[in-house]
Amino acid sequence: MALDRNRLLKPAKKLRKLVSRIKSSPDPEEVHDLRTNTRRFEAMFAALSLEARGIDKAILKDLGRLRKRAGKVRDMDVLTGFASQLQPQGEESCSVQLLEYLGAQRKKKAARLCEEASDLRSRLRKELKRTTAVLTGLLRESGDAASPDDAASDATAKAAKLAVRLGTPRRLSRGNLHPYRLRIKELQNVLRMASDSAHHRFIHDLGEVKDAIGEWHDYEELVSIAQDVLEHGPGCGLLAELKHTARKKYEVALSLVQRLRSAYLRSPRRASRKRVSSGPTKMPRPLVWETASLLAS
Secondary structure, eight states: OOBOHHHHHHHHHHHHHHHHHOSSSOOHHHHHHHHHHHHHHHHHHHHTTGGGGTOOTHHHHHHHHHHHHHHHHHHHHHHHHHHHHOOOTTOHHHHHHHHHHHHHHHHHHHHHHHHHHHHHHHHHHHHHHHHHHHHHHHHHHHTOTTOSOOHHHHHHHHHHHHHHGGGOSSSOOTTTHHHHHHHHHHHHHHHTTBTTOTTOHHHHHHHHHHHHHHHHHHHHHHHHHHHHHOOSOTTOHHHHHHHHHHHHHHHHHHHHHHHHHHHHEEOOTTOOSSOOTTSOSSEEOHHHHHHHHTTTO
16 A cells, blocks of 8 residues: 555654643644644544544544634734734834734633643543554555555545545635635645655645645734724724735735646536536546555555
């Protein structure tokens, strides 16, 4: 099989350590690692059909609770970084006000994350330890040519389904761009499970688009917060610069998505005259299928 052993086992092992470590205010790197490895674990759980292999789906619920708490802390870390870079002349007081608000929110949300981790720690550590054991056994079985149970087949099928969905919705806008990012992230996480995926262009391009959409969305969140927090009014130079930056980030993200679709999707040769509006209008090019096949070849 072509699933990477380390990438398969790392999320569960890393999460087990992180759950134990988060006992006080976590640093940004720990929060980021918690979110990233949870997303990868979730993608792996679905791709390998781990529920059918004896892992209770309740682990996803527990990790989901932690991920959401960690996400709120991570948002404050990212927004603080962006806000600290934008300091228009004459708007020093507004910059300080915004940064103080973000800092206070970070502290509050970090405390809630620590409480959640404390509540779930014992159960999650047991669930993750069991998952690691199941994955180890699964890798051993899949390495046996006589074994009919091949996890790579499940992962390849999942990647194919996600790849087909890259063509929907037909038109992307501010209203559906961020949900589309989550779809890209899941596909990237599944493809990353392959042994030869590290330097593959399609996976790299998925990451580039994912990051661009994420950055635009973060700036939109920062604009929304600034509008509620700042007392300077509509003429505030800091708010104006934030809005301008958010617009630019949106244009960049949308351009990258369009380039991704152009490079990796094509119109079907024999398109039906009666198309289903919710269905994909374009299908993946051969390079996408080749990337997905890394999971099984």
